Amino acid sequence: MRLFCFLTLFFTLSIQAQFQINGIVTDADNKPLPFATITTVDNNNTITDVDGKFILNFSSKSSFFTVSYIGFQTKKIAIDENKKFYPISLVQKTDDLKEVVVSNENPALTIIKKVIANKNNNNPQKKLKTFEYKTYNKLIVTANPDSIQGRIDSSATYKDLEKKKINIDSSDYKFKEIITKQHLFQTEKVSQYQFGDHKLKETVLGTKIAGFKNPIYEVIAFNLQSISIYDNKYELFETKYENPISNTAPASYNYKLLDTVNIKGRETFMIYFKHKRKSSGLEGVLYIDQENFAIAKAVMRIKGVLDISGIHEFEYVPSEKIWFQSNTTFKIVKGKNDDDIKILGGTIQFDGDISDDFEPRKKTASDFTYLLSESNNFDIHYNNPTVIKNPSLYIEIKDDASQKPEEFWNTYRKATLDEKSEKTYELLDSLSVNRRIEKRLGFGRKILNGYIPVGPVDLDLKKIISYNNYEGFRLGLGGITNEKFSKNFRIEGYSAYGTKDGVVKYNLGIGFLLDKNTNTWLNGSYTDDIREIASTVFAVDKRVFKIYDPRPINISTFYKYDSWKANIQTKIIPKTEAVVELARTYVEPKFDYLFNYNEHLYSNYIMTTAMVSIVWAPFSDFMQTPTGRNESDKRFPRFTFQYTQTLPNVLGNDFTFGKIDFKTEYEKKYLNGQKTSLLLQGGYAMGDAPLTHLYNTMPNNLTKETVIQRITFAGRNSFETMFFNEFFSSQYVFFQAKHGFKRMQIVKKVSPSLVLVTRMAWGHMENPEQHVGPSYKTLDKGFFESGLELNKIYKGFGLGGFYRYGPNQLLKFEDNIAVKISYVIDLGL
Incomplete structure (x- = not known):
């Protein structure tokens, strides 16, 4: 930004003027002399650049300047008021250099x-x-x-030897x-x-x-x-x-x-x-x-x-x-x-x-x-x-x-x-x-974050349209009030309709600013919506706007949830952002699943939870502005921690369990245009947690017969060769390494970026007998895939290929291969 x-x-x-001259300093063979010293009588000095060129600005009129260079005779140059460019040739010393x-x-x-x-x-x-x-x-x-x-x-254009137009x-x-x-x-x-x-x-x-x-x-x-x-x-x-x-x-x-x-x-x-x-x-x-x-x-x-x-x-x-x-x-x-x-x-x-x-x-x-x-x-x-x-x-x-x-x-x-x-x-x-330049710049800021300002409301571009295998096309409208409405109070919400499931989803929330300097907000909301099963959501993750979000296109297994939430967002602790939240959620799995708890089969359940989420960026620089505290220079590594605990006997809570989630990110950019990024992520569920709130390790592959049928859009940090709902875990660790090379120009308008990718995960499922319905495997022996991506081949589109290997490799060779389409929007930043 x-x-x-x-x-x-x-x-x-x-x-846009002060007196200025420029020139070039060379030797007898007309070769430029880089970093020769140019000096005026009033000590207004400069040096030539690597091409021997210089620009000299005078704070006061001078009658001459001198040019010196080691091994060459110093030259005194008279200044002519009508002369702007000075080609200067220095003569090499013939006597021994006193060095x-x-x-x-x-x-x-x-x-x-x-x-x-x-x-x-x-x-x-x-x-x-x-x-x-x-x-x-x-x-x-x-x-x-x-x-x-x-x-x-x-310039003139002619037709039949007659002048027709002057440009x-x-x-x-x-x-x-x-x-x-x-x-x-x-x-x-x-x-x-x-x-x-x-x-x-x-x-x-x-x-x-x-x-x-x-x-x-x-x-x-x-x-x-x-x-x-x-x-x-x-x-x-x-x-x-x-x-x-x-x-x-x-x-x-x-x-x-x-x-x-x-x-x-x-x-x-x-x-x-x-x-x-x-x-x-x-x-x-x-x-x-x-x-x-x-x-x-x-x-x-x-x-x-x-x-x-x-x-x-x-x-x-x-x-x-x-x-x-x-x-x-x-x-x-x-x-x-x-x-x-x-x-x-x-x-x-x-x-x-x-x-x-x-x-x-x-x-x-x-x-x-x-x-x-x-x-x-x-x-x-x-x-x-x-x-x-x-x-x-x-x-x-x-x-x-x-x-x-x-x-x-x-x-x-x-x-x-x-x-x-x-x-x-x-x-x-x-x-x-x-x-209206200032307004247009503010408009551009909001567009990059995925909003269109309309008076006192910023409309959310992410809510307009999306697609998944359960809802079909998800059409909606959402937004949040902006500073024109109030700087200390906000209202946000959305409504969406799935063309396939025919159900309306919605959210409504309010927020009160408690402290401007630390960006501390007190928020409350109600949500009636669906979410992918066994997915991990960090409450402190920054909102990321994408014109398209490819991975949800292939997801078909969700759970419905009705949730009341109250939380505090704050940056009061230096170099951190934290969320503390209380929630009561009604959960109804929308797939064939029953949770066996104390010999009772639950098809839906209530969870009352307390959650603390914090991201710590110890190496980043932070800026305090009149409108709040911002991360002015994002540096790595950065660490995210989250702990969730159900509260027994509070507001009808059904189960007792806790979850610890963590994430560590590292990124290094090289001077030659290459970039390495590392991601280490894991989670541990303790107690009696239903499958909806365990871990699926981000799969992104379809259960289809041929490689061609499985071609879809690639995710950012997902296993491209792992099938949806193939693995579930109550504890897991995931590691990803990416290395991007400098863009290669094949022809004038085709300059792909080659990225090497390796992913691996290990996991385990405690009490598998509690989960009745879906068949799945565990990650006790690990899951491994590697591949390469050719991004931005043309107009932002690219192609990637990935291969599954190791203990969970499949019998058919072609079943271990995934081909994915990528799209990277390039704003020139």
Whole structure:
């Protein structure tokens, strides 16, 4: 969701000046010199990129700048006011290089090893007990008007040598006219950072987003670059890469000593680094203090579909003998890619890699668009007693953060807003109102969660239509009241009709908000519906919206239930969400089944239960907003526990039993586009539990004669070769491992994703004599299947094949095979 909002703003808000020059630095053979140092008289420095190119912005007019590169003669370049592009060729030194000799090995590698060895002495989060500071951040999406030709192109069409029509291309002209007056997008933020007890917390004091009255929390929480330069994983645009100064980095990176440079009055080594596998890691430059081997400046870059760079600048603090971060800069420009990229229905154009067979496409105005985020730290305090409120939160946004007066911003801005920035707020605020952008973004949020807002009610898209073998087509209508109705009270419900069973089902519930900060709700509901037998439902599982839910299509065995429930939902315990519930449920199996309890056969029964369900995400980051607490960065592993106990002699309860259920999820994404996910799940029923409330281990295969007849849609975490109602257990453990490889391009529009899947389960049935009617097997010897999926072969559709093996393998070879269709909707996120 955060990426959806951020990219939507970045790439679809298209409707921006200081003195600037650019150029390229090469050697005598016209080969680019990456990371050459460009210096002005007022110390406004920059470096060339990997292609030798540079852009230099002047805060004040300068008459010249110098270009230096180790092993080459330094060159002084005069600035011509009418000249924008400077091709610069450096001459290699003919005398012996006077280079710092550290050892007989690669001097850069030796320096990097010393940086790694001294990290704890130089990392503020290791050396300092506490610190706090404030940050002013400004983010813009804009373009340099001088880069755009801005002419009006015309072309004519002819028929029988007569001119019939004139086409005028004025898009670049209009874009330049707009971008000269304003930015495309602009935000400002003032935050307080506090560090103590090995935890860092950000409190957003003020936030301002052009075109939006209310803050977009997903954008505020979006992590553009790592705060610390010393973490083993460095993050750029929500992707983590191996840090060039991590403990294992010397085995993965190449290093080169480029130069020695003076920064803030201290001598530093300038070291270029590049990952040995180009597609897997970062490249850039580290400026390393020659005395204490601390990072004095860092340039981190990844170049691909997007050209992304992060720059960290530091100030040396003599009293603490440490370099402390003072400024960060993050920039995105369009990179190179073979095809245009589609995000949420909009196309973003990227240059393809040029070959002999293709002509480069004409540059459009959007090719010059870039995102720039700059942060300045101030009011810094070290080792002072610091009290951090709610330290388990990663980000807290003050209730009045979006309502700060202009005096607040003038206090914290590094410089007053220029006319262009002021115009941006004025024009985008007006544009947002006219085009209802804020409302459309809110509408998009709800659609992704499976709702359509209609006035004070959000209609539930999941309730409109579905299909299963018992009800046939299930047609319905449902929804929940939204903030237009009330922020502290809600009503929800649905009604559905099965075309095959001819029965109406319904639900009605109400909720009262007890505490906004911890999202604590008191709820009550009544439900008359059906549910799959022996299925496991975790009360704290997040609602997942799918345009289709394939597995229920094949289910035919359900039980009817009438249930009164009262529960409390809360996030009061840090990094958790919990549900505590009391329920009285009347159950009537809708299949041939009797439960034998104390020599009495029950065809229906009453259960009064108490249940506690909790999900714990110890490694995730959480954000406190004025509307509640949210998981801002989902990390793994995460753990879910649930305990259910019937209450004897309470409201007519018939049986006494308890159930313990658990689930552990893990997911790891690799830099090369691959992903591994693991799932461990289990349950244990104690006492006299009917079959309806035991475990079926998620089967998803039909009892048909041939493989072709059994072709259905694949489930997400289900056994594709296990037949429905084949196995039941009173205790079980289930394990699933999936590994997805990077998408393979077969032809231009066919790029499937290969996923390897392995599943296994063990189980046991206590007191099988209690369950009269259905015939089934147990999982004492285990159940095993493996297979592969080719997802997104074309238009989201894919195909999978699975094979059953082990003790429960069937006699006929073809009965152990399942072929499944998959469909993955791709929103471009």
